[in-house]
Amino acid sequence: MSPTSPAEELVREFLVESYENLDNMDQDFVALERNPDDRETLARIFRYIHTIKGSCGFLGFEKLQGLTHAAENLLSLLREGKKRLTTELTNALLETADTVRETLETIEQTGREAEHDYPALIETLNRLQATDGNGAEEAAATAGSAGMDGPPGKEQGDFVKEFVGKGFEFVSNMDQAFISLQDRPEDSSALTSLLEATQGVQSEAKFLGLADLEKLTNMGAAVLTLVNGGQLHWTEDVADALQDMADRMGEAVATIGSTGEAPADDYLELIDALNRIRTTVAEDVKLAEVAGSPGGAALEARPEDPTSGTAPKLRASNRKDGFQSNLTESHIRVDVKLLDKLMNQVGELVLSRNQHLQYLSKSQDSELAAMSQHLNLVTSELQESIMAARLQPIGTVWNKYPRMIRDLALELGKSVSLKVDGADTELDRTIIEAIKDPMTHLVRNAIDHGIESPDQRKQAGKAEEGTLQLRAFHQGGQVNIEISDDGRGIDVQRVARQARERDLITPDQEESMTDREKLNLIFAPGFSMADEITNISGRGVGMDVVKSHIERINGVVDINSKPGAGTQIKVNIPLTLAIIPALIVTCAGQRYAIPQASLVAVIRLQGEEVRSGIEILHNVPVHRWRGGLIPLAYLRQELEIEGHGVAEDHAPEAVSIVVLQAEERSFGLVVDAIDDSVEIVVKPLGRHLRGIPVFAGATIMGDGRVAMIIDVLGLAQSANVVSELGKRGFMEQEVEAMQDVSDKWMVLLVQSAGKRLAIPASEVERIETFSRSAIEISGEQVLVQYRGSVMPLKYLTGGATVNASPTLESPIKDNRSHIDVVVPKTDSQLLGLIVDEIIDVLEDEFQVANPVDPTPGVIGTTVIRGRVAELVDINQILLS
């Protein structure tokens, strides 16, 4: 870091603080506009302007000072209730804030103000001050009129706190400076510090209406200005007097802090003493020239002072500090680059520590083990702390929105209110950087395209004011951000049409796509919803860029919309801070890391459990777990590694299953072995490997080998254990039924073709009995009129069906008067299953055993009422 001069340092601090203040002011302005009578907000705004103005004065930025002064006057009138806040006023004030910001930027770049003045803006501000009939008030620049009269009131509580906090800071700065000056009376930075602190307290005092304190510090500042300018020497007397002043300042701050009221001291004596010092300047200068010795000259001018040393000694402070400055909030600013560097180094440290642990596990040295334990602990804590330091609340991005939304809404003639929930949700800095722009775009989009004009809303029976809601919260190792509006929603057909017009999809696709797929066309590159491309949300580079930005940080974005009601966009981002806890598993001799955040449980099946623990339902291996069924995926299979070990073969002795969670669904992952839980540093994969859905990155193990990190969601999707919304298979229905009724499920027990068959009740639509006369035979086909359509019938013979013809063995042939038919649930072809007899519908904890000879259409066998029944797979039967 290159050294900066104290002056540059001051300017830098001024800039940083002022930018912050301006941001806060923006938000407050918008809030104030909605609530013009909110005195606290108004007072806060006043304070911000006042602070900036004060610093300008101190740093010599005159033009800026003039501008803020005009704004301050206007605000003063508002605060005193002599004017009311109108849109015109707000606009002027916001414009002032923007202009100030611009000036700050100029100062940041060039170190100086811009050349030009702001006559037009100042004129506007002055003009707006003109009250009806009362005549414009010219608040004096430095007189106490800008401050409050009397002691700080209740609503000023926060200001008092700030004053006390700052006051203590100022006073302690002065203490430091005094100490420096004792050794080096020419220490100009110390002198500057004294002046700054004194002026700081003076400004605060003026603001809070502490007239006496203000006078005292005013005088002190005057003296210090002379010292700084070289016209007054740092003598014992000067030092004493100023030290005295510092003490009184400290006392005043303490008293105000504890009682809320200023001490009853008018400091007249001290003010007088300082004044005398000030007026002896001329004499000092003359004598100094004559005598040639700085200390001596000063001493001679004041004969009553007996001391003869040249360096005035620091007098022991008389200050009565009763009040500990625990009101002072201790925060410091840290350069973000430094944090990043720390983060990297901690990452390396973690790697090194891991290697140590690895080596240690092979060693017998217990002393070494004990020492390493400590190293281990400290490293983990350090890592946690660094990660915490990098966290920022998402509110830092959101707090720019009120202003942005206000301006945008005004521009578009719409009325929008913003609701925010979870602004304190913390994210790693890099994630915030990455989603800043996408989020902003989404918000602008919602206002531009989503929320209708007040007229349109009224016509639609909605409130004229639209609502935009932002929500953020942590869930399951991810950050969820929701941006919702109650606007007009998205017309999916129109989207599809536009996509076709832009040649993004074919007419056939337009026909066959589901609504959901059409909705997601919004994210396609080259798509734009607006008929005219507006300036505001930009051309069709919007949503696809949003999506790619989010996917770049491994997030997902999802959109949901209801025409007429509104749109909701959800963004999910994994909290992949660079170091995460993970479980290491082995598969085919290689290690893989599974992020702890997705890990639910670990199961080991041994011996008999291996066989009974894994069942096949619908051709999917499942395992009963905690009252439900979880589908199983085999890691070996998903990684397409050749070799034995899949369920069909003779069971191994032990099976390890990790229960994982993806999108609120649990599933089991069968692995070869489960190793330790470790902390790993997440390293990104290169271009060629980034696209593989089952991997989220890689990490380096203690022995230098690389382990791939499993992307649990990617794995789940590729293994098809989390199905798309809307398509619900047997599995999920089972699981749901499970959740409610522990292990019980319902079957329809029938007798057909000489066998007892069990049909999962969830697969059955209806049970019907048709009279023989209703059934029509046409060649091989047997049909019946059913609910307005013609339903073919087949005879259920187990895992299959046969034609129910009069020639073949079937109830038809038997010429029964009534035929029992089971109508299965189906998306596609309607088909009725003729059975001999419907026995019963039962609910129980049926245990299903795998068939010895697998037959298509038969899931397994189960025992019902003491007899074996075949559990049939309806879907399979329907397909065949």
Next chain:
Amino acid sequence: MDPRQFCTFYIDQQFFGIEAVVVQEVIMHQQLNPVPLAPNEVLGVINLRGQIITAIDLRKRLGFEAGNAVATSVSVVAQVQEELVSFMVERIGEIVEIDLNDLEEIPGTLQGVARELLIGAYKMPEQLLLILNPQKLANAP
């Protein structure tokens, strides 16, 4: 005159080179970690001082047939498109200096090498040196 240095290597007895300026280092027998589901020409990843780098089998990438028993176990680590990548070759050669103006067209009879990966050819005393384009080499298929 436009002399440049080239890092050379052998694959299947053919002689190749890429511009030395993109090559960061050459390592022998670096431990390779296989990556399931990776594209065909990716042999895996290597751990280069804490950085995980994709290892691309140049024999496959260049379109040679499998079957030759010589392993491509020498890593030519290069910086391409802002990313480090390891080109796996059989044997490393010397650094040669070539004037770009002397590069010739790729002979029409050249077999077995995807033409768009080459920049040009250079006649050396013993054999023909084929100059590769690192950007194209490192492109994901």
